[in-house]
Amino acid sequence: MRFLALALALAAAAAHADSSNAIIRLLNSRASGSPRGYAEAAAEVARDAEAGKPLQQFVLALVATEPDAPPAARMTAERRKEYLDQSRGRIRALAEQKDNALAWYLLSLEENDLKMLRRAADGGNIQALNAWGTITLTQALSNHGVKTNDIGRILTKSFGYFKRAAAEKDPNGIYNVGMCYLNGYGVDRDPDKAYECFRTAAEAGHPEAINNLGGFYRDGVVVDRDPVAAVRWFRRSAEMENPYGELNYGLALQRGEGVAPDAARAVALFRDASAKGSPEAMNALGMCLYRGEGAGKDEAAAVALYRRAASLGYPPAMENLAAAYELGFGGIPKDSAMCKVWKIRALAARGDRNAAAWLIQNGHSLR
Numbered sequence: 001m002r003f004l005a006l007a008l009a010l011a012a013a014a015a016h017a018d019s020s021n022a023i024i025r026l027l028n029s030r031a032s033g034s035p036r037g038y039a040e041a042a043a044e045v046a047r048d049a050e051a052g053k054p055l056q057q058f059v060l061a062l063v064a065t066e067p068d069a070p071p072a073a074r075m076t077a078e079r080r081k082e083y084l085d086q087s088r089g090r091i092r093a094l095a096e097q098k099d100n101a102l103a104w105y106l107l108s109l110e111e112n113d114l115k116m117l118r119r120a121a122d123g124g125n126i127q128a129l130n131a132w133g134t135i136t137l138t139q140a141l142s143n144h145g146v147k148t149n150d151i152g153r154i155l156t157k158s159f160g161y162f163k164r165a166a167a168e169k170d171p172n173g174i175y176n177v178g179m180c181y182l183n184g185y186g187v188d189r190d191p192d193k194a195y196e197c198f199r200t201a202a203e204a205g206h207p208e209a210i211n212n213l214g215g216f217y218r219d220g221v222v223v224d225r226d227p228v229a230a231v232r233w234f235r236r237s238a239e240m241e242n243p244y245g246e247l248n249y250g251l252a253l254q255r256g257e258g259v260a261p262d263a264a265r266a267v268a269l270f271r272d273a274s275a276k277g278s279p280e281a282m283n284a285l286g287m288c289l290y291r292g293e294g295a296g297k298d299e300a301a302a303v304a305l306y307r308r309a310a311s312l313g314y315p316p317a318m319e320n321l322a323a324a325y326e327l328g329f330g331g332i333p334k335d336s337a338m339c340k341v342w343k344i345r346a347l348a349a350r351g352d353r354n355a356a357a358w359l360i361q362n363g364h365s366l367r
Contacts, residue, residue, distance in 0.1 A: 022048070023059050027127065030063060031172050034207045035241040035276070039070035046072040054087035061087075062109050068276065084110065101125035121161060126170045133161030133176060137185060152186075159186030166197075171204040178209065195222040202233075207242035214248055218257070227258030243273040247281045254284075254294070263294030274305070279314035282306075286320065290330075303330030310345070311367055318346035318367075 022044035029037030042063070048056040061083040063073050075083075088110075095103035095116075101123030108116035108128070114135070120128030137158035140151045159180045165173025178197030181190045195216055201209035214233030217226045231252045237245025250269035253262045267288050273281030286305030289298045303324050309317030322342035328334035341364055347355035348366055359366055 023056065026059065026063070028172065030066075031127075031130070032175070032206045032208055033240075033242045033244065034205075035068070035070070037205075037240065039072065042070045042072040049083060054090055057083035058087035058091055058106065062106070099123065101128065104128070105131075124164070126165045126168055126173065129161045129165040130170070130172050130176060133158045133165075136161070141185075155186035157186070169204075171201045171206040171209070174204075175201040175206050175209045178212070182212075191216075191222050205240075207237045207240040208244060210240070211237035211242060211245040211248060214245075218248075218252075227252070229258075231258035238269060241272070241276075243276040243278040243281060246270075246273040246276075247278055247284065250281070250284065254288075263288070265294075267294035274308075277312075279309035279312040279317060282309035282312075283314055283317040283320065286317070290320075299330035301330075303332060310342070313349050313367055315346040315349040318342050318349060322346065 022041050025037060026041035026045050029035075029041055042060070045056045045060050049060045060073055061075070061080045063069050064075050064080050066073075091103050091106050094100040095107055101120045102125050104116050104123065105120035105125045105128045107113070108120060117128055117132055117135075121132035136154055140146050140154040140158065143151070146154060159177070162173050162176040162180060166177045167173075174197050178194045178201065179185070180187050181197060182194035183189065195213075198209040198212045198216070202213055210233055214230045214237065215221075216223055216230075217233065218230035219225065231249065234245055234249040234252055238249040239245075246269040250266040250273070251257075252259050253269070254266040255261070267285065270281045270285035270288065274285050282305045286302040286309070288294050289296075289305070290302035291297070303321070306317045306320045306324065310321055319342070322339045324330050324332045325335045325339040325342060341359070344355045344358055345364070345366060348359055356366060
């Protein structure tokens with residue numbers, strides 16, 4: 001998660017409650033994977049920014065450079081500089097003179113400063129708590145610069161940051177706590193508690209929590225297996241344009257699980273999720289194009305999608321590329337050597353250290 005819901009302190013800094021709510025919804029939907037909500041909130045914030053409201057100008061300028069920024073948040077470099085210059089002084093004064101945690105959080109976003117982010121988290125800013133917890137958790141899981149003996153301690157601290165955000169009834173914090181319970185990060189694995197967290201976050205409109213509930217019903221974890229209920233959750237998440245919801249709703253339509261099969265609709269959903277960067281959806285769409293299911297058969301386009309998904313580290317796409325080299329399709333000639341490389345890359349992407357070592361020793365990249 002990159003941006004998370006602003007704390008209630010923001011309301012005091014905004015001129016009107018409605019404006020404050022729009023900013024909260026903008027950053028909250030941006031974090032929780034709701035492109036539709038993100039776009040709607042950005043349009044409101046943009047109107048206030050054009051009217052000269054400094055806080056709205058600063059926040060809008062912060063998200064303007066994101067690749068998935070909605071149309072209302074996009075602006076020229078000149079306009080972005082103007083917005084930041086007009087509002088930065090107020091934000092910095094709050095941080096430096098009042099030690100305001102929210103101000104430190106906003107400055108950390110602009111300057112990409114982890115020290116500021118940590119200061120905001122220690123000061124209790126909800127968004128910083130979620131962001132710092134995510135950063136430390138990711139570093140621990142990737143072992144990036146982290147000693148093996150320290151991993152458990154760091155994961156426990158990450159869980160603590162999420163719990164502090166969840167204690168303020170923040171949907172992103174509750175969702176993150178659920179993910180920790182689901183995977184056993186910093187706490188004993190507990191699917192029941194994970195389900196309760198996702199249920200609570202879903203009731204607050206969190207699209208990824210809504211999608212996760214669909215997974216519980218699809219797989220029969222904690223609750224009885226119920227494909228129809230699963231589809232209801234997936235569809236609801238997809239309607240919020242969340243890529244995970246779109247992917248899972250598309251798979252249900254493709255397989256006819258809990259819903260009448262509709263290959264064409266599944267392809268449309270896979271396309272939408274692929275455009276948002278989902279490697280799983282890219283691979284699923286590629287398979288549809290390879291088979292000619294729900295769309296015209298196009299092996300070259302299928303291979304291109306497999307390559308995109310493989311470059312993002314998705315093992316099934318690597319295996320599909322291996323098949324392309326083995327069979328020779330989509331414009332790729334048969335090549336047993338490259339088939340072997342992609343099979344080994346898939347193993348390495350799944351965590352096989354021997355496979356990773358073989359790739360390095362033989363001069364191949366991991367992707």
